Amino acid sequence: MSSLTNNELDAPPWLRVESTLMSTARLIREAFDARLKPLDLNLTQASLLAYVAEFGATTQTQLADQLGTGRAAMGTVVDGLEKRDLVERHPDPDDRRVWRIDVTDAGRTLASDIARVDEVLRAELRHGIGREERQALSWVLTRLQVNLQSAINT
Amino acid sequence: MSSLTNNELDAPPWLRVESTLMSTARLIREAFDARLKPLDLNLTQASLLAYVAEFGATTQTQLADQLGTGRAAMGTVVDGLEKRDLVERHPDPDDRRVWRIDVTDAGRTLASDIARVDEVLRAELRHGIGREERQALSWVLTRLQVNLQSAINT
């Protein structure tokens, strides 16, 4: 326990919880990427696929907002998945500017694989962490986000 | 409260706390970058400068470990700071492979500015979050990191 790989306990005195949080986020991405590697997907691609499989045809801007990345970046992600026939771009009958991104059959089966990977990994991540602790974590995080937002807009 | 900018409460059902955590990490970087912008530094550069100012001449590998980035990337960061005369590379008398990175006088005064920015921002981030909550957060995060590490090494 005392021998994490340090770098969080004796981290620079400024940046304490914050740096732990950021390195944790990095590890999360790393862990998901590792588990998704057999599917030849990274976390961003998998998120997109899972989201579309769950909620149906979606606009790219909407996807960008949901997955927390820019519209431009989202475009290239969609390009990649489209080239692999996992998603399709359909024109929107009501708005000729937008594409509605929908998942193909191949994408849908892959999405269920993703869901399985996700479920397994998240179960592992819960080891030794109680439900109340997770809820407390979630609460503090959202509260932190509020503070961060107002700090950024200042 | 219910109108964050969503994207965490109605996030894809898979990835819940995890995605909140990652977006929080992004916001942290964003907030620090914004506050450090007047100093013409980003969070990575500021971290490096603050660390060296605090702990004295340091090896690049050591810095990479501490700041959680690769050695190669650390090299370019040092390059940039060296070009602005904020740090210096001194040869190590005992090991001719390594550079000991030390802070210049200019870098030291800038480091105190960084410390001030850091102190102010972190005080803002604590609003509405009690000490026990912060400690609980820290505990859950390190526990999560343990789980993540063993998940990655599998």
Place this chain on the structure above:
DNA sequence: GCATGATTGTATGACGTCGTACAGTATGTG
């Protein structure tokens, strides 16, 4: 109907980070 402004997706260039490979150097073993 038509101008004005807002929004969508894309192209482009830039940045930060990563992974790998490499030469130089140190450390340990015979």
Place this chain on the structure above:
DNA sequence: CACATACTGTACGACGTCATACAATCATGC
């Protein structure tokens, strides 16, 4: 001493993301 192994910093290419600018399209006002 010679040799193998480990480690440090760097060069290089690749990737993912971002910011900006842009054309196409929609929405709103008159």
